[in-house]
Amino acid sequence: MGRGDDPLEAVLPELYALTPAEGFPVRAMSVTRKLIGADKGDYTEFDPGTGAFRVLVDPEPP
Amino acid sequence: MREHPVLPHYVRTGETGARMIADFLSTTEFRRLGLYGEFFGPLGVEHQLTVLVADRSASQPAGISLDREQPPFTDKDRRLLDRLQPHLAAAQRNAIRFSEALSGAQRAAEISGKRLAGRQLAGRAGTPATAIDRLTARERDVLAGVASGQTNAQIARSLDISAGTVRKHVEHILARLGAPSRTAAAVCHITATMPHQGPPWTAVLASLNDALTP
Secondary structure, three states: OOOOOOHHHHHHHHHHHOOHHHHHHHHHHHHHHHHOOOEEEEEEEEOOOOOOEEEEOOOOOO | OOOOOHHHHHHHOOOOOOOEEEHOOOOOHHHHOHHHHHHHOOOOEEEEEEEEEEOOOOOOOOEEEEEEEEOOOHHHHHHHHHHHHHHHHHHHHHHHHHHHHHHHHHHHHHHHHHHHHHHHHOOOOOOOOOOOHHHOOHHHHHHHHHHOOOHHHHHHHHHHHHHHHHHHHHHHHHHHHOOOOHHHHHHHHHHEEEEEEEOOOHHHHHHHHHOOOO
């Protein structure tokens, strides 16, 4: 597979495009789903100290 | 969420690689979970592939899960997600640093606004106040170097001073600007020195993009 055929390389510019932290879940999910097909996706933030989770199902732009 | 078969694994082990629910539970075991009855089942989720964006040592631990009814995820999907993981982690760090830079610039702008208002109330003439006015001439030289992406050693060479002196100047600059990082200080410099050269945020964003993208 040549470099131009690598699906990962194709999505990296979108992933690294500058975005504030609050917009990152949407960006990360969009890129991940372009690489791997799925019915839906979840972005989960967690606090290792308390064990608390926050799940964003198919996160929308803030 | 303690019943979730994958997320506690990441918290416990500190691993970040791609994992499937099928790595931990058989289909029968998965469907016996209360979480399946309440959450996965009604949503039609039979297969899930997860990767950690940032582990428990990061400032914002997080993970991404992909859900499917059918077909199951493959080892090819897993390998692709494993290759993506370090980029997700780097991009998240960039996003956090960018937000810190924006908030630092915002604080500096607020300080500038208050100082300008104070000067106007006192009836003083003079140039518009900016956060950069708080700096000495030497500190402004150092900040210009920081904003151009130079290391302390490079700045030291260009100004013919020691790297230790540059480090002290940078500490003073961050304190005086109320900036949490060198990047935030660089944003202050750019916004203060390019006020009339087109939309300033265009230049700021372009500069930060270059600085943050590996």
